[in-house]
Amino acid sequence: MxxxxxxxxxxxxxxxxxxxxxxxxxxxxxxxxxxxxxxxxxxxxxxxxxxxxxxxWLFVGMTSEIPNRGDYFTVEIAQNPILVIRDADGSVNAFHNTCRHRGSRVCLEHRGKVANLVCPYHQWTYDLKGNLLFAGTEMGDSFDKSQHGLKKAHCKTAGGFIFISLGKEEPQGDxxxxxxxxxxxxxxxxxxxxxxxxxxxxxxxxxxxxxxxxxxxxxxxxxxxxxxxxxxxxxxxxxxxxxxxxxxxxxxxxxxxxxxxxxxxxxxxxxxxxxxxxxxxxxxxxxxxxxxxxxxxxxxxxxxxxxxxxxxxxxxxxxxxxxxxxxxxxxxxxxxxxxxxxxxxxxxxxxxxxxxxxxxxxxxxxxxxxxxxxxxxxxxxxxxxxxxxxxxxxxxxxxxxxxxxxxxxxxxxxxxxxxxxxx
The missing domain is CATH 3.90.380.10 (Naphthalene 1,2-dioxygenase Alpha Subunit; Chain A, domain 1)
Incomplete structure (x- = not known):
């Protein structure tokens, strides 16, 4: 403040x-x-x-900024770090850029390209759709990776524009x-x-x-x-x-x-x-x-x-x-x-x-x-x-x-x- x-x-x-x-x-x-x-x-x-x-709905960027698989950019919306990435099937996804382990930012650069998303803190690893792939054996046999994927933000594209919403529910209207x-x-x-x-x-x-x-x-x-x-x-x-x-x-x-x-x-x-x-x-x-x-x-x-x-x-x-x-x-x-x-x-x-x-x-x-x-x-x-x-x-x-x-x-x-x- x-x-x-x-x-x-x-x-x-x-x-x-x-x-x-x-x-x-x-x-x-x-x-x-x-x-x-x-x-x-x-x-x-x-x-x-x-x-x-x-x-x-917020405008965040253009699809041509991330033309290929694994291309991403990041944006911060009033202390909410967001990651926008192109996945393997060409879709554009938006995630909260915060690891499901202890909350560190996953992608630290403004722009980049990755094969998978790896948190630099403890190396938890996610695929391009946000699914958790690796959390290490230290989490124990009962740990359920499927419950710890990256949190998604609503994301829509049209005419090359990328819009996201951080709400729990997708905004209604026209x-x-x-x-x-x-x-x-x-x-x-x-x-x-x-x-x-x-x-x-x-x-x-x-x-x-x-x-x-x-x-x-x-x-x-x-x-x-x-x-x-x-x-x-x-x-x-x-x-x-x-x-x-x-x-x-x-x-x-x-x-x-x-x-x-x-x-x-x-x-x-x-x-x-x-x-x-x-x-x-x-x-x-x-x-x-x-x-x-x-x-x-x-x-x-x-x-x-x-x-x-x-x-x-x-x-x-x-x-x-x-x-x-x-x-x-x-x-x-x-x-x-x-x-x-x-x-x-x-x-x-x-x-x-x-x-x-x-x-x-x-x-x-x-x-x-x-x-x-x-x-x-x-x-x-x-x-x-x-x-x-x-x-x-x-x-x-x-x-x-x-x-x-x-x-x-x-x-x-x-x-x-x-x-x-x-x-």
Missing amino acids: NQNDLLNMRYSTVQEARTEMSKLLEARPANYSLDAPLYNDPLMFRVDVEEVFQKE FDEFLATLEEYMAPYDVENTKLAAESNMYEKANWKLVLENNRECYHCAGSHPELLNTILEWDDTNDPRAPQDFLDHYADQAAKWDAEGIPHEHKSFGPGKRNRIVRMPLKKGTKVMTIDGEAGCKKMLGNIKNPELGSMRILHLPNSWNHMQSDHFIVFRVLPISAQESMVTTKWFVHKDAVEGEDYNPDRLRQVWDATNDQDRVLGEQNQLGINSVGYQPGPYSETFEFGVMNFLEWYSDTIQKNLKK
Whole structure:
């Protein structure tokens, strides 16, 4: 717990925090920001972890990060270490990365490849489906290995995306409908034939909800993101109330070309607050992808794509991911909470698996726009957090024209927390 957490602790028990959180969300005006404890109190943060990050579907990575048998990566979700691995039959599995002997982490590296999973502490050994193979004769004749396999996390994949849930039960709702649409919309990119070209992990001293709120509006873009605005159009979709006619005409022209190539682009959204959303949007006229000059980032286009001007297919998944799919590379973002006022923002860039670094693409060039944008957003988020920590803070109004995406996010957050608190 950091110093700011201690200064902002208002509640003495988790149950007290849960009760007060329910009251605050019940009374919350839909077009106002949240009360300060929901952004900075450590016990309310613990409720967020328990009711959102330990129950809902979370984006963790892409299937092409683990293309072969035994390939794995690890991720930590609010002190819950998780292991994601490709098994012998090609399935993607997720396990709690904690040995069934005495709880040590099994895989210590961020990425790797193994024949079996061997705990470094006492060499308990598991296969790629988590079954315990070896625990040594020291455990005695009565020891039942079948009862001591790695604990599984729920895991689903679609369109190359990997989602997990840490809940005891699989979350209910329309998630499978979203996954079916995601599979359809991602088909042109052939994610299994892509590779990770670059990755960044950015520590941000701000509550995870402030990170998402910042992402859900472009009200701040003109004053903060010159690199991004070289190519991106700030309109959220064709229903954006701010969208001018010249944008709608530009969209119609691009959409006709996408239709001719069989590239899906219609807006699809699912769940309260449009928690899962897919929409393809054009970039500025004369630009192809989100590079500093709008020109190609990789010489090899993805999948069966032929049109370099696919714009950006924006994929939102609450609570922790937004993504940009383009013709020659795509970018995925993942937000994970660390504490009430700390978050980790991970960004990954993917290219065609046959693309050669230094010949077909330059990782620094791929990263340039979003490295700058992420750092600009980090500063905004951290200053936002410091202002909210003040005794002078009180919730302020959102612009329903410019910040409707933030209102959608908080609608989803409020509904989800209140629903899960009642279970």
